[in-house]
Amino acid sequence: MSKVEISDSIRYIGCDDHTIDLFESQYKVPNGVSYNSYVIMDDKIAIMDTVDSRTTKEWLDKLESELSGRKPDYLIISHMEPDHSSNIGLLGEKYPELKFVGNAKTFQMLQQFFDMDISNRTVEVKEGDTLELGKHTLQFIMAPMIHWPEVMMEYEKTEKILFSADGFGKFGALDTDEEWACEARRYYINIVGKYGASVRAVLKKAANLDIQMIAPLHGPILKENLAYYIEKYDIWSSYRPEDEGVTIAFASIHGNTKVAAKKMAEILKSKGQTVSIFDLSRDDMSEAIEDAFRYDKLIVASPTYDSALFPFMEDFLYHLKIKNYQNRKVGIIENGTWAPVAGKLMKTYIEELKNCEIVEPMVTIKSTMNAENIEMMEKLADAMLV
Numbered sequence: 022m023s024k025v026e027i028s029d030s031i032r033y034i035g036c037d038d039h040t041i042d043l044f045e046s047q048y049k050v051p052n053g054v055s056y057n058s059y060v061i062m063d064d065k066i067a068i069m070d071t072v073d074s075r076t077t078k079e080w081l082d083k084l085e086s087e088l089s090g091r092k093p094d095y096l097i098i099s100h101m102e103p104d105h106s107s108n109i110g111l112l113g114e115k116y117p118e119l120k121f122v123g124n125a126k127t128f129q130m131l132q133q134f135f136d137m138d139i140s141n142r143t144v145e146v147k148e149g150d151t152l153e154l155g156k157h158t159l160q161f162i163m164a165p166m167i168h169w170p171e172v173m174m175e176y177e178k179t180e181k182i183l184f185s186a187d188g189f190g191k192f193g194a195l196d197t198d199e200e201w202a203c204e205a206r207r208y209y210i211n212i213v214g215k216y217g218a219s220v221r222a223v224l225k226k227a228a229n230l231d232i233q234m235i236a237p238l239h240g241p242i243l244k245e246n247l248a249y250y251i252e253k254y255d256i257w258s259s260y261r262p263e264d265e266g267v268t269i270a271f272a273s274i275h276g277n278t279k280v281a282a283k284k285m286a287e288i289l290k291s292k293g294q295t296v297s298i299f300d301l302s303r304d305d306m307s308e309a310i311e312d313a314f315r316y317d318k319l320i321v322a323s324p325t326y327d328s329a330l331f332p333f334m335e336d337f338l339y340h341l342k343i344k345n346y347q348n349r350k351v352g353i354i355e356n357g358t359w360a361p362v363a364g365k366l367m368k369t370y371i372e373e374l375k376n377c378e379i380v381e382p383m384v385t386i387k388s389t390m391n392a393e394n395i396e397m398m399e400k401l402a403d404a405m406l407v
């Protein structure tokens with residue numbers, strides 16, 4: 022791949038990982054992921070975060086090559102999650118004069134992850150503090166809960182670069198040529214989605230800065246049309262729907278609920294709606310959650326199982342709940358052969374979600390979809406579109 026360029030004195034030393042099976046042991050990353058790290062070469066040298074232990078050797082080689090024999094002065098720790106912090110201990114041993122730059126919470130976590138003596142090696146910063154490197158100055162912006170409490174961002178004043186931690190991150194290695202929004206949305210909704218209020222607080226602070234480049238800890242460095250990315254973050258963090266359309270999430274044991282879900286999709290499409298449909302037993306959960314957030318309407322369809330919800334639907338609704346899903350219209354289709362309770366249980370879940378309107382009628386299928394069910398689904402579709 023071509024070298025990632027930032028500027029003469031700010032160099033990219035991150036690594037692509039195409040071998041990881043599941044990011045954070047839960048997210049499929051068909052095009053891998055990048056662990057971004059940077060080094061600022063000035064009178065003082067600052068390393069901006071480390072990388073996951075999966076790519077330690079490649080990262081160290083890149084770092085040493087950029088240093089050309091000089092010794093780094095600071096390690097800026099934006100985030101203590103191990104995909105960025107794994108090499109703090111190793112770096113501390115290799116460069117005994119190196120100072121660690123973080124906030125009070127950073128150092129508390131550092132001592133939990135690493136059994137090392139950091140006394141006299143810490144530079145503790147708080148909101149608005151600056152660190153002079155020579156021509157470059159880093160200004161620290163606290164960004165708690167994006168998506169850990171110790172997270173902070175740095176604004177480099179001379180080159181006007183925002184080092185945005187996980188913010189503006191994306192799945193997909195840097196040598197992957199793909200649309201930014203799709204995998205950035207899946208990343209945001211699933212990893213940061215719960216913390217919309219925290220993201221909005223940082224966006225407000227960032228609005229006062231002249232930002233020419235955004236350098237996240239995952240995914241491409243954003244250099245042009247920054248308003249586009251900031252607008253996406255504004256939408257996602259406010260829990261506003263991004264597009265008009267319907268996500269249909271169904272669980273089906275023997276295929277009968279699936280038939281109904283597909284019929285529902287057909288009805289909605291015939292009324293001009295964009296429909297995104299997921300088989301929760303088989304499709305990727307993070308994609309289903311992503312589209313539930315993307316579109317303004319959701320239909321859930323599930324059979325009853327063991328006098329409860331079919332587990333894949335339970336899992337989907339649980340994900341919506343913990344990701345703070347809100348502000349959507351939701352329709353319900355249930356199925357049951359002798360004592361259907363799925364509808365009632367789905368309703369209970371949805372009632373707990375903030376500002377989610379349950380749209381009537383709820384459709385109840387007894388084993389297989391019949392003409393009366395189709396009539397009810399037509400009514401549900403019309404009611405969803407009001």
Ligand code: FEO
Nearest residue numbers: 102104168187238
């Ligand atoms: Fe990329 Fe929250 O770590």
